[in-house]
Amino acid sequence: MSAETDFIWWKHGVLCEIWPRSFYDSNGDGSGDLQGIIRKLDYLAELGIDGIWLGPVNASPMVDSGYDVADYRSIDPIYGTMADFELLLAEAHKRGIHIIMDIVVNHTSDQHAWFKQSRSSRDNPKRDWYTWHDGKKGGPPTNWKALVGGGTWEWDKHTQQYYLHSFLKAQPDLNWRNPQVKQEIYSTLRFWLDKGVDGFRCDILNYFLKDEELRDNPFSLAAGIFNGFQKHLYTRSQPGMEEILLEFRSVLDEYKDRMMVGEVYVAQDGPAMAAAYMGKGDLCHLAFDFDLLFTKWGAEGFAATMKRWYALIPEQGWPCNVLSNHDQPRAVTRYAAGTDTMQRAKVMAAFLLTLKGTPFMYYGEEIGLPNSKITRKDVMDTIGKMYWPIVKGRDGERNPMQWNAGPQAGFSSVKPWLPLNADYSEINVEAQEKDPLSVLNFYRRLIALRREKPVLQRGGYEQVPSDKGIMAYRRTYRNEEILVILNFAGERKVQAIDSSKRWKVLLGTQRSSESAIDKDGLAVYPYEALILEEDKA
Numbered sequence: 001m002s003a004e005t006d007f008i009w010w011k012h013g014v015l016c017e018i019w020p021r022s023f024y025d026s027n028g029d030g031s032g033d034l035q036g037i038i039r040k041l042d043y044l045a046e047l048g049i050d051g052i053w054l055g056p057v058n059a060s061p062m063v064d065s066g067y068d069v070a071d072y073r074s075i076d077p078i079y080g081t082m083a084d085f086e087l088l089l090a091e092a093h094k095r096g097i098h099i100i101m102d103i104v105v106n107h108t109s110d111q112h113a114w115f116k117q118s119r120s121s122r123d124n125p126k127r128d129w130y131t132w133h134d135g136k137k138g139g140p141p142t143n144w145k146a147l148v149g150g151g152t153w154e155w156d157k158h159t160q161q162y163y164l165h166s167f168l169k170a171q172p173d174l175n176w177r178n179p180q181v182k183q184e185i186y187s188t189l190r191f192w193l194d195k196g197v198d199g200f201r202c203d204i205l206n207y208f209l210k211d212e213e214l215r216d217n218p219f220s221l222a223a224g225i226f227n228g229f230q231k232h233l234y235t236r237s238q239p240g241m242e243e244i245l246l247e248f249r250s251v252l253d254e255y256k257d258r259m260m261v262g263e264v265y266v267a268q269d270g271p272a273m274a275a276a277y278m279g280k281g282d283l284c285h286l287a288f289d290f291d292l293l294f295t296k297w298g299a300e301g302f303a304a305t306m307k308r309w310y311a312l313i314p315e316q317g318w319p320c321n322v323l324s325n326h327d328q329p330r331a332v333t334r335y336a337a338g339t340d341t342m343q344r345a346k347v348m349a350a351f352l353l354t355l356k357g358t359p360f361m362y363y364g365e366e367i368g369l370p371n372s373k374i375t376r377k378d379v380m381d382t383i384g385k386m387y388w389p390i391v392k393g394r395d396g397e398r399n400p401m402q403w404n405a406g407p408q409a410g411f412s413s414v415k416p417w418l419p420l421n422a423d424y425s426e427i428n429v430e431a432q433e434k435d436p437l438s439v440l441n442f443y444r445r446l447i448a449l450r451r452e453k454p455v456l457q458r459g460g461y462e463q464v465p466s467d468k469g470i471m472a473y474r475r476t477y478r479n480e481e482i483l484v485i486l487n488f489a490g491e492r493k494v495q496a497i498d499s500s501k502r503w504k505v506l507l508g509t510q511r512s513s514e515s516a517i518d519k520d521g522l523a524v525y526p527y528e529a530l531i532l533e534e535d536k537a
């Protein structure tokens with residue numbers, strides 16, 4: 001029944017984002033590294049994942065934590081060497097774990113050799129690899145605002161022109177209208193694909209192109225401070241991106257079983273913009289919708305977000321789902337509720353791993369790892385340095401993994417680059433491995449169940465009417481049917497169930513065996529997550 005021969009790892013499997021500096025430190029310098037990830041591959045294999053999205057590891061001055069690349073064909077010494085990377089690939093593949101790299105090509109670091117050449121003179125052959133313009137009326141060429149505040153234009157005294165940066169001034173934007181830039185990036189993709197990399201997570205795809213006519217963005221109060229109070233009509237999501245994505249895709253399609261997942265910064269545009277980047281199934285294989293990261297706790301909100309997202313997925317596209325990543329506070333921190341927090345973590349786990357679409361976990365999620373508390377002196381993230389204390393940056397969710405209750409939580413032999421969570425004596429892998437009711441063991445069982453049941457990997461999704469506080473949905477595939485009941489509330493509820501069918505418990509937080517389902521419905525415990533299967537035996 002469950003032997004499906006066409007298992008597509010990025011579609012039917014479970015993926016996990018790893019922030020390389022925070023997973024495991026193998027050489028005692030306080031920073032996680034590639035050898036550290038290699039040492040923990042058995043742990044990841046036991047967890048049951050099919051792939052890792054590895055945060056950026058290319059050489060970088062780390063002005064933006066590696067999202068400012070100085071050499072696309074290198075490994076930053078913090079993380080190790082190219083030999084370490086090749087070993088990681090080989091060892092991961094041995095265990096059936098795929099590796100997706102972060103590819104950050106909207107911009108480079110200002111320390112990249114290309115930019116150094118580009119800014120050296122107006123007639124340098126690399127001049128047009130970036131966007132340079134004269135000013136207008138004694139000021140910059142347009143009113144465009146960078147996403148992190150300030151204008152997008154930086155004056156270059158030496159060549160007496162402005163260069164464009166959508167983010168920090170240390171991150172000049174590549175000129176994606178220059179054919180040489182495109183060819184160089186595509187050749188870089190091949191460089192990694194030839195090594196055996198299984199795909200790419202493409203950073204902020206919808207910023208690559210900007211308006212060629214240099215029209216000003218209109219003022220918008222609703223756009224808020226991070227968008228510089230303007231509607232980004234001419235600075236993101238410009239026409240022409242489809243052609244670039246088709247080219248990206250054709251490079252990937254030169255190889256077998258490779259994929260790309262797009263990060264699309266949607267802001268006011270909503271998840272429709274992200275869905276559009278899947279095209280007719282011929283652009284990105286997957287694109288992130290971040291709505292869940294901003295959805296308030298509660299069955300109704302979660303159900304509405306999923307309904308909206310599924311409705312937008314193009315016919316040949318495929319959803320992917322994410323609760324936490326390196327840019328937003330971890331889900332257990334967003335949804336913390338005192339002593340109920342770990343119960344909520346299990347509800348979220350059951351939700352993510354029984355939805356239709358590829359689950360993207362975030363390392364530490366499987367032990368219910370909350371953010372670390374960050375004080376001013378701890379801040380590493382430039383955003384936090386710029387805007388403290390109004391915006392404290394993203395260090396809290398990039399915190400070190402907690403492996404045991406020993407010194408440094410078993411992450412490193414020295415003080416880690418970012419602080420540990422204060423609760424590490426309880427929230428750690430070793431303690432949770434011993435506890436059959438831990439969040440970690442629940443994740444393991446859920447992932448194993450998803451692997452075992454094609455209906456969870458491939459089935460249709462349909463919301464089922466439910467009592468307030470409960471989210472219930474059916475997953476159906478061929479003649480299989482699974483019913484998922486998630487109680488987001490800390491109180492008892494009743495869920496109506498089709499009592500003409502016989503149901504068996506596949507997995508649940510509060511019960512392991514058949515419970516009475518009468519015509520009045522099923523009594524659901526507070527924060528219960530329950531996965532039922534129609535019993536046809």
Ligand SMILES: [Ca+2]
Pocket residue numbers: 025026027028029030031032033078
């Ligand atoms: Ca290290």
